[in-house]
Amino acid sequence: MMKLHLTLGLTVPMTTLLMTAAFALAADPSDVEDGFTPLFDGQTLTGWTQKNGTATYRVEDSAIVGKTAKGSPNSFLCSDKDYGDFELRFDVMLFDNPLNSGVQIRSQTKPTQDPQKVGRVNGPQVEIEASGDKGAESGYIYGEACGGWMTPNARRKPHKHFKDGEWNSYRIVAQGPRIQTWINDQPIGDVTDEAKLKSHPQGFIGLQVHGVGDRGPFQVAWRNLRIKELTQRENKRTTNEHE
DSSP: OOEEEOTTSOEEEHHHHHHHHHHHTOOOTTOOOTTOEESOOSSOOTTEEEESSOOEEEEETTEEEEEOOTTOOOEEEEESSOBSSEEEEEEEEESSTTOOEEEEEEEEEOOOSOTTSOOOEEEEEEEEOOOTTTOBOTTOEEEETTTEESSOGGGOOOBOOSOTTSOEEEEEEEETTEEEEEETTEEEEEEEOHHHHHHOSSBEEEEEEOOOTTOOOOEEEEEEEEEEEOOHHHHHHHHHHHO
16 A cells, blocks of 8 residues: 655555545535435434445445455445435545445345345446546446446447546436436436336445455445435436436
């Protein structure tokens, strides 16, 4: 890990400095747009339940911070409420570029024979990935444990709209079979998938910490999570506004 030597003679991990600076800029979670409902109260994980994996989730300076655990499969912190048609907005930062993450929408768990065990999380996922030198696939849509990429290969072009080491604003609109995504106000993904709507018409929101084998620990943080459920009339207006 890179370290920065301060003039006071202290040695501080670079990741710690980045997190401290980033959280100092965190917005007030009570500042929510009209029609939107906060998914996170900025202080506790009330309304959320972890499913799969052993990564850890904690609240720090009005953000949810996910941290990898060695040997863990993918972990998900999931909303207790299900959503169908909606507009979801949030900010996200990857503190460690090797970590791949994502946000599940309309997701569910696979049935198990043991009622004490939680089945595999599955459903559409909006990708979170550091851009690096060559760009990456942030904002494209993946079928987590349900078929793989929903964004066609020909349209999945690497880009650099995701700003490494900074907060990035995501917008996701799911309405009927269509899912649209934006990163920092730039349109990224636009997929219409009737089959996925049939298999996953509604479900929870999930914050993924990807499994990293024996690497890490790596961290990712989310803040300002808010959602607006869409009626049929709002669906039409939202689509027109973004086209």
